[in-house]
Amino acid sequence: MSWFSDNGLLLGLATLDGLSYAAAIFMVAVGLNLIFGVLRVLNIAHGSFYAIGGYSAASLGLMFAARGLPAWAAFAALAIAAAIVGVLLGPPIARLLRRTQHQEPVLQLLVTFGLFMILEDLQKLIWGVQPIVFDRPLKLLGNVDVPFAGDLIPFTRYQLFVLPGIAIVTLVALAWTLRRTLFGRMLVAVTVDREAAISQGIDADRITMVTFTIGTALAALGGALSSATASLVPGVGAQTIVLSFAVVATAGLGQVEGAAITALLIGLGRSTAIYFAPELEVVIPYLIMVGVLLIRPQGLFGVIETRRI
């Protein structure tokens, strides 16, 4: 009891930090989860979508600023970049991966890994190797002071409101789409049983293509949002995909709300570790993943599927 009275305020700060971190990883992980749902392929190249989204947003935002566009255009740059990356990369890569759909999982992984390597080199070719940042959106919104033990701790409004806000909007929009729209129901049908869905007249290829594009755009949006706070460097995609896999595996493959809750769990776990056991910071997402998978191999929200022969 006394530990909580001593550290309650610190836990409050850790929660604020954990929320924004969770929001950032949710954006990438949910796209990965959606794609796995329809394609049944663990897409390693998903990390590259995040990186390319970030680089594109930074380039577009800097171009807007150089042309004297109004300040709000910085936010538009983030969304436009994500949409462009989704539309340009999603359909061709979805078409390629569909060809591996019924192949051995090892082959699928190798193909996506090869794609990842190609896209990594493409990033270096276009943006070079020096870190790039585009922090205009963050600077526009400024800071807000949070009271803490007689002190004031400044947080950026971008971190406190924009990142969690966009994650919540994304979650609600996806949940609504999946449950309340025809497209969403068709997507669920393709995810649950592709052959049955096709037999009911659903164009599974089209659903797969659109879903892949949405997943790609979400990863790109995650990268675009992070370009305001973090420097983009070669290798950033690899860092992201590892953490996203941890979220997806912990949540259960194909789970949207599960991805949100797991991202929250990992985000809060990590920030709490930084405050009270910093040595555990790096391993905490994976400790959570291993702990969950030992108890529930299908993930926190996954369902056990009957194996088809």
Place this chain on the structure above:
Amino acid sequence: MAFECIGSTLTRREAFAAMGVGALVLSGRLAQAQAARPSELRVGIATYLSGPASVFGVPGKQAAELLIEELNAAGGIAGVKVRPIFVDEGPGVDHFVGEYRRLVQSENVNILFSAISSADCLACAPLADELKRPTLLWDCGTQRIFEEGKYEYAYRTQANATPEILAPLLYLLRVKPDFKTVAVVNQDYAWGRDSWSLFKTGLETLLPGVKVVAELFPKFGATDFSTEVTRLLALRPDVVLSTSWGGDLDTFIRQSADRNLFERSTFVLPLAESSLQRVGKALPAGHIVGARGDHWFLHPSPKDPALLKRFTDSYQARFGAYPIYPCHHMAQAVFAMKAGYEKAIAAKGGAWPNDAELAAAFRGLEFPSLTASVKIREDGQGLENQIVGTTFHSDKYPFPVMTDMVVFEAAKITTPVGQKSVDWLKTLTPEVIKTLPAPVAFKG
């Protein structure tokens, strides 16, 4: 006819065969002893061309290309043109070891510059002796190489982690002698841990009683430091140390600046010279930065100002940025190679040296750097000065520059031959701070 030989008998045929083999071996040795002047001098250069460390590796490669072109335009080394062959350290140490062997055995390089990664240097120093190919360790930081091993073919043309960390610590102790608390935010890998260990040991020796309020080691390549920043804002340490580099350091600086952490604590950033141009004036004035050597394009007292200016101007004109410390480290490797060959050739009266003779020439070699000179000690370790300064915002540059610069003399801050850094740091006394040179202000 038979020949009696140590208790056995050789036939004439066997004797001729043995003589033939002997002649072949002897001729090979003679060829080795009297190495012919090559048509070109092949240099294997290991650097990061991919991954996060390519922020150093690519500028290093660019500097090598620029300097080798200039060297060749001036006639090469003793009339022999130099050809660089670059390999990528990015895929990791196992891949690097294969690349090192390939460079020696297939590409038949005459000399190697290797590497940025400390792990790669630890792997290649024994390989240099095994394959008997002269190798210049051009950028890696770990002090363990020559403290824990002895090598005939591996030499370091720059300093190591100990002076690179001790210099900023001494600078801090002079400009802020009364600080009570310190926190560290380092990358979670060997350099981050080892550099903190060196800093902490030196601090405990020179200013005992300083409280370490947080030891934070975010993962290598982290893109979000907001939780670390919040923690530091709440703790209000007098000093924040970070030996991070590349995108990690850029992000940490930006996120700290966005949330006014620089107003609450004095930052000590031993590698920040390489980030200044990227972070711009997000890094406020009044914080301590180092350069892994005396590498600074506005060095207050370069030994050859024309050399530094010519290189800075050429590099900036070609690559659009001021050269950062890996460019200087690469320059030192190129200059050391030239000086080493010239010394070995002179020792042979103008004949081309073999590998062993070239390797031996590096021991005790003194060669110019872009700002001063470097001497390779008898243990193979380079003695390189260190520059540390305080950030200052000048109208002349769109990024912070250094003011109150102190150039630390290499011999005074480098672990003596035969000693281990951690043990030596424990023998320091506060008197060392009083003997530091006077700081030099930025001159616009």
